[in-house]
Amino acid sequence: MNRPWGNASGLVEWSRRDPWRERMGEMVERHIRRACDLNDIDIYDLPNVIGDAALAAMDCAFEDCCTVTWEDGSNLASDYLRRRGWKESAINRAYIEALRHSVVSLHEVSDVRPGESFLARDLVRGGEPVRVADQTATKTLVSWDVIAARIVTIRGVVQMSSAVLHVERVLADEMLALLKRTRSRAPNVAESFATAANPALRARLEAELLSDESLLSAAAPAITTLWLNDAIRRCLAPLPELVNTDGEPLELMTLHFRLLPKVAASDIAQALAGIPNLRRDDDDAHWTWFAPEKPASKPRKRRGKADPDTGRTIHGNLTLTATTLEVFVNSEARAKRIRGQLKTALAGLVREPLTERVTPEQAMASRRGGSSSPAAGLSDDMSPADVREAVHQVLDRHYRKSLNEPVPMLGGKTPRQAVRSAKGRLAVANWIKGLEQASARSPDDDPMHGYDFNWMWTELGIADLRS
DSSP states (O other), X not given: OOOOGGGGHHHHHHTTSTTHHHHHXXXXXXXIIHHHHHTTOOGGGHHHHHTTHHHHHHHHHHHHHHHXXXXXXXXXXXXXXXHHGGGSOHHHHHHHHHHHTOOOEEEEEEXXXXXXXXXXXXXXXXXXXXXXXXXSGGGTOOTTOEEEEEXXXXXXXXXXXXXXXXXXXXXXXXXXXXXXXXXXXXXXXXXXXXXXXXXXXXXXXHHHHHSHHHHHHHHHHHHHHHHHHHHHHHHHSOOOOOBOTTSOBOOEEEEEEEBOTTOOHHHHHHHHTTSTTEEEOTTSSEEEEEOOOOOOSSOOOOOTTOOTTTTOOEEEEEEEOSSEEEEEESSHHHHXXXXXXXXXXXXXXXXXXXXXXXXXXXHHHHHHTTOOOTTTTSOTTSOHHHHHHHHHHHHHHHHHHHTTSOOGGGTTOOHHHHTTSHHHHHHHHHHHHHHHHHXXXXXXXXXXXXXXXXXXXXXXXXXXXXX
């Protein structure tokens, strides 16, 4: 992601000399070997498996080698500066010295200014976010990304070193949990090295083990290993069989019903009112098709004016215009079922439907090419601004419903239920951050791009967790 080795090229060359060449090999073993062994691949085949990600892992091993003090008291960066530092510019010497005393940590990204800077909040050491100057990584980073990186200050300018790992949110949580467990073991480790006969030494050793810098310094190989193991498994994993909640093969389908001459949209709306499990939305132009309700063993207690459809599985959505009725479902089986229900209800009102099919593979391919859009069914006469507004209105309705629907990431609770506990508030915050990440990563010309999630933070009462 970020490889500006120009200010440390001499240090890289120095690492290829003895004894540093052997020690670099040892550091590569610490950072990379374990992940390769876990996935039964040869370390030399790593670039063929994960591509440039192998270079990122190598960068992590190199930078760790620059910070470690070896048994004889020597250090790669210090040795280079002492012997060859006179050849370096003042800014390069300052960079190498800062790298020498750095530690890798997990940082949450926000307020990205492409080609300029971003805010980084240290998820291990805490504190206020810092503004990091960067021209390269900011072209791909979006708000709420998590990165493993060394952030250093060079002559008053805060910047990153070259080794930067993009860490998925779930993996970042696992890393933070590992660091927490490691910290909890510090008292036992200190006691094993210093007996009760020397309590002062034990207390000093325990304080050192509990410090954030010591913890992160020791954890550097583990962070690389966890990240690398995840990267390898993603590359080697077979494509999953995509199915919906009924176990049916996933296929995105749209049924286009053209209204017959002299048939008004109000006639269609009246006919739809008699179809079971079809609920009209507040805007009168959209319907949600729910799965049949399962008989409950015990009657559910409803509080206040709760939505009676909360928690029900959604099988499809319908959109009505002055000339068409469009039905969106995600499987052939569901398309057949809803078509059977509509055939009777809409007899004499619509023509036979045209069916549009998109496989998940086609959808992903078109998204990569920037040609897929949730505005596919909108009029060609609409301006890009009008299309974006229409799509954002659809997203408003979708996300407002989702606040009352179970979310697997929240342990099956709805967002409104989850925010009732401190742990749930954090989980909901991460859930919304994931939504914002996906929106930010969409192409600029995608109508979904730039959707404003501010209202969700306020609606759920967790705006304080957004910083």
